[in-house]
Structure formats: C-alpha cells, structure tokens
Amino acid sequence: MKAGYLQVYTGTGKGKTTAAFGTAMRSVLHGGRVxxxxxxxxxxxxxxxxPDHFSNFTIMQFGEGFFLDREPTEDDRRLAEEGFSKCLAVMxxxxxxxxxxDEVNVAIHYGLLDPATVVAAIESRAPGTEVICTGRNAPPELIEAADLVTEMRKIKHYFDKGVRAREGIEY
Structure with missing residues (x-):
C-alpha cells in the first residue's frame, strides 16, 4: 500500500524535524530508501x-545557517535553489x-523558493514517493496540496529561559 503522500509539519513548536526524522528512520528500518x-x-x-550506519539513508545540507540575526543573502538563495534542484531530481x-x-517551508517563507514551483515539483514526483516538508510558516499552497498537515504549537519552551540547543536533543 505505497501511496506516496505529502506530509507537512509546521508551526512554532519544537518537533517538526524530529517527527520527519522519526518517520525517516521507520522507513530506513523497513528497508526504504530515504x-x-x-x-x-x-x-x-x-x-x-x-549514513555511517545505514546505506539506504542519504542526507545533504543546503544552507549557511538560520537567519536569526541577519537577512538572507544571495548565497542563501543559491544554496536553496541548489537544494531544491537536487530534491526535484530525487523526487x-x-x-x-x-x-x-527539512526547513523548506522557511526557505519559501523568506522568498528563497517559490511556493508554486515547490508544489508543482512535489505533484510531479515519481509514483509512490512519499514527501515530508517541514518548517514554520508553511505556505497555503503547500497546505492545500498536502495529504497530512500537522501544526506543532509552542506552549512552553526552555529556549525562552536561555537554554540553547543541546547535543543529542535538538541536534
């Protein structure tokens, strides 16, 4: 029963990447290629x-870091486009x-990628290919195209008390 759905994890709460990663690990452990x-x-x-432990898991990063204290640069745009081009080929x-x-919603939100182009690429993916898009501020076009949308909502977070990302928990 390999349908190839589109899942979107969005919202201000922690857990979007973690949920996507958990699903990826389930797929890998069942022999799926991720x-x-x-x-x-x-x-x-x-x-x-x-990838050091599972040959059926490939990961690539396309960015220079989050925009917490800066505006996106042309390098950010170029890397996002490079990443999207790779994802299009893979899909x-x-x-x-x-x-x-992961974090494609943020790339779209900051204008690094066009939402209609991303949705069109996802819709043209190979049959049976499941896709997960994560990040805050998922665009309406992506939400409309999705088969499953989960919004993580922050109620309380230790980051607000000054706790930085911790190895083994947030990264």
Whole structure:
C-alpha cells in the first residue's frame, strides 16, 4: 500500500524535524530508501551520522545557517535553489521511497523558493514517493496540496529561559 503522500509539519513548536526524522528512520528500518535534504541548516546535526550506519539513508545540507540575526543573502538563495534542484531530481527519479525537505517551508517563507514551483515539483514526483516538508510558516499552497498537515504549537519552551540547543536533543 505505497501511496506516496505529502506530509507537512509546521508551526512554532519544537518537533517538526524530529517527527520527519522519526518517520525517516521507520522507513530506513523497513528497508526504504530515504533522501533527507536540510534547507538553511549548516551544522553538525546528529542526522549527518546516519549514513555511517545505514546505506539506504542519504542526507545533504543546503544552507549557511538560520537567519536569526541577519537577512538572507544571495548565497542563501543559491544554496536553496541548489537544494531544491537536487530534491526535484530525487523526487522524479523513483529511487527513493521517502524524500524529506527539512526547513523548506522557511526557505519559501523568506522568498528563497517559490511556493508554486515547490508544489508543482512535489505533484510531479515519481509514483509512490512519499514527501515530508517541514518548517514554520508553511505556505497555503503547500497546505492545500498536502495529504497530512500537522501544526506543532509552542506552549512552553526552555529556549525562552536561555537554554540553547543541546547535543543529542535538538541536534
């Protein structure tokens, strides 16, 4: 029963990447091939270690880091477009069972990618290819096209008390 649905994880709460990663690990452990693209991120996340243990998991990062204290640059735009181009090729190939575009919603929100182009690419994917898009501010076009949308809502977060991202928990 390989339908190839589109899932979107969005909202201000913690857990979007974690949910996508958990689904990716389930797929890998059942023998599925996973392509995990991280937009905007450029850091030593634990996800980067997975290919050392599972040959059916591929991960690539396309970014220079989050825009917490700066505006996106032309390099950010170029890297997002490069990442999207790679994801388009992967989704079209039929070689992967699951394609995760982590933080693609943020890339769209900041104008690095066009939402209509992203939706069209997802809709033209190979039959049976599941796609997960994560990040805050999912565009309405993506939400409309999705088969499943989950919004993570922040109620309380230790980051607000000054706790920074922790190895093994947030990265």
């Amino acid at each position: 392509f995990f693209a991280q937009f905007i991120k450029m850091s030593e996340t634990a996800e980067l270690l997975v 079209s190939s039929g070689e992967y069972d699951l394609v995760v575009m």
